[in-house]
Amino acid sequence: MIHKRIGILGGGISGIALAAHLGPDVDVLEKRSRIGGLCGAIIENGFTFDAAGPHIMFSKNKPVLQLMIDVLGDNVRQGRRENRIWFKGRLVKYPFENDLASLPKEDNFDCIYGYIVNPRANDTPANLADWSYMTFGAGISDKYFIPYNRKIWNYDPQKIGLEFVSRIPKPPMEDVLKSSIGIATEGYLHQLYFSYPIEGGFESIVHGFAKRVSGELHTNCRVVSVARDGQRWRVATDDGTERSYDTLVSTLPIHELLPIWDGAPVEAIEWAGRLRYNSLINLLIGCNEDRGYPYTAVYIPDPEIIFHRISFPKAFSERCVPEGSSSIMAEITTNEGDGIWEMSDDEILDRAIGDLAKTEFLDPARVVYRRAVRFLYGYPVYDLEYRSNVERMRKAVADTGLHLLGRFAQFDYINSDVCVERALALAETLSAA
Numbered sequence: 001m002i003h004k005r006i007g008i009l010g011g012g013i014s015g016i017a018l019a020a021h022l023g024p025d026v027d028v029l030e031k032r033s034r035i036g037g038l039c040g041a042i043i044e045n046g047f048t049f050d051a052a053g054p055h056i057m058f059s060k061n062k063p064v065l066q067l068m069i070d071v072l073g074d075n076v077r078q079g080r081r082e083n084r085i086w087f088k089g090r091l092v093k094y095p096f097e098n099d100l101a102s103l104p105k106e107d108n109f110d111c112i113y114g115y116i117v118n119p120r121a122n123d124t125p126a127n128l129a130d131w132s133y134m135t136f137g138a139g140i141s142d143k144y145f146i147p148y149n150r151k152i153w154n155y156d157p158q159k160i161g162l163e164f165v166s167r168i169p170k171p172p173m174e175d176v177l178k179s180s181i182g183i184a185t186e187g188y189l190h191q192l193y194f195s196y197p198i199e200g201g202f203e204s205i206v207h208g209f210a211k212r213v214s215g216e217l218h219t220n221c222r223v224v225s226v227a228r229d230g231q232r233w234r235v236a237t238d239d240g241t242e243r244s245y246d247t248l249v250s251t252l253p254i255h256e257l258l259p260i261w262d263g264a265p266v267e268a269i270e271w272a273g274r275l276r277y278n279s280l281i282n283l284l285i286g287c288n289e290d291r292g293y294p295y296t297a298v299y300i301p302d303p304e305i306i307f308h309r310i311s312f313p314k315a316f317s318e319r320c321v322p323e324g325s326s327s328i329m330a331e332i333t334t335n336e337g338d339g340i341w342e343m344s345d346d347e348i349l350d351r352a353i354g355d356l357a358k359t360e361f362l363d364p365a366r367v368v369y370r371r372a373v374r375f376l377y378g379y380p381v382y383d384l385e386y387r388s389n390v391e392r393m394r395k396a397v398a399d400t401g402l403h404l405l406g407r408f409a410q411f412d413y414i415n416s417d418v419c420v421e422r423a424l425a426l427a428e429t430l431s432a433a
């Protein structure tokens with residue numbers, strides 16, 4: 001049996017960034033043929049797509065952001081967010097409350113009236129829907145915030161907790177009033193500028209870290225069982241290899257790890273079973289014309305349209321499309337059993353291309369490339385019991401000595417920058433041990 005000091009399960013950004021900060025006595029075991037996980041790319045027919053949906057580099061943690069930029073060397077550019085919200089055929093600047101003058105007059109009035117005359121302004125919110133009514137009033141909530149969130153979470157906003165929104169700054173009243181009469185303001189500056197790889201999509205960052213790994217990266221290497229073996233961890237992979245490690249770190253989705261973990265703590269199984277997640281389908285569409293859209297992404301609250309967001313890879317890097325072409329990604333949040341997950345790839349592509357034609361974002365006759373990509377684990381859902389469930393799950397796992405790292409291992413709605421930040425912290429702990 002092969003023995004090493006540290007085994008890392010999963011070759012997404014968490015696993016690779018961790019390995020990049022440890023010595024040579026380390027394995028990374030990744031089931032797919034390429035590293036990247038949710039940061040992965042699909043590069044076909046001259047088009048480059050971020051497989052799970054559009055990714056950009058931004059972070060409140062400046063040293064981490066700088067590290068992610070550094071690993072790209074020269075392969076990085078800066079862009080400016082140009083997001084819009086599609087509302088009754090109009091493109092409203094994001095965030096919605098900063099561009100009310102772009103709405104039809106009646107809708108603008110409803111929004112600003114609901115914002116000023118808001119009987120719930122001093123409520124203490126208990127869920128996402130409450131928070132929206134308290135913060136924005138009825139107009140903005142009913143026309144945009146609630147329908148959009150119902151689509152992206154695929155869940156009732158009244159059953160979603162406040163973990164996520166507590167980080168969103170409340171818009172200054174002055175800005176909302178100005179926006180209603182058409183004086184330009186810029187809300188939510190945090191992600192206004194972003195960095196992105198010139199070539200290879202967001203996945204290039206993971207390859208940048210991979211170049212710094214001195215241990216071994218094994219792709220096409222699915223972990224099929226994990227077990228405690230005295231002071232060590234025994235890991236078997238689908239090629240029949242058995243390995244043992246002094247320390248084990250799993251970046252696998254917790255719902256994937258527990259069924260293959262022989263002797264997994266029953267409390268971890270119990271609490272993980274209560275954690276809700278969303279799957280996603282990302283539709284990749286290439287066209288042989290370029291309409292020159294300057295937008296990065298467009299949010300679609302309309303419940304009749306199947307996707308909740310579309311994005312334009314060329315706005316992230318010109319190299320994402322062949323000369324004279326363009327591409328669109330359309331994202332759908334879904335869950336097994338909701339009827340959408342069960343649709344075939346062709347059915348869902350036909351429906352989405354129809355909706356893109358209806359909203360006038362493309363001409364179906366110009367589509368030269370189409371592909372649907374599915375991720376069972378897309379978004380952890382912060383429902384009302386999330387915090388207590390996740391803390392119990394994590395404690396039960398931590399008590400065994402196994403380390404969890406990353407978005408679906410720790411079951412935390414985190415971006416890649418936080419994955420890297422946590423990888424650095426764990427590398428320091430493991431190196432000191």
Ligand SMILES: Cc1cc2nc3c(=O)[nH]c(=O)nc-3n(C[C@H](O)[C@H](O)[C@H](O)COP(=O)(O)OP(=O)(O)OC[C@H]3O[C@@H](n4cnc5c(N)ncnc54)[C@H](O)[C@@H]3O)c2cc1C
Nearest residue numbers: 010012013014031037038039053055056223406407415416
């Ligand atoms: C739609 C969307 C948009 C996003 N936008 C941004 C953004 O703009 N900016 C940003 O920074 N972040 C963004 N994120 C978040 C970012 O994608 C994640 O935080 C990050 O990719 C998580 O990385 P990870 O390594 O923790 O997990 P993962 O990427 O899920 O890695 C886990 C790895 O484990 C592997 N694996 C699973 N089972 C096994 C097994 N049995 N054996 C071996 N390997 C296995 C998987 O193949 C995968 O490679 C976005 C995420 C989504 C879904």
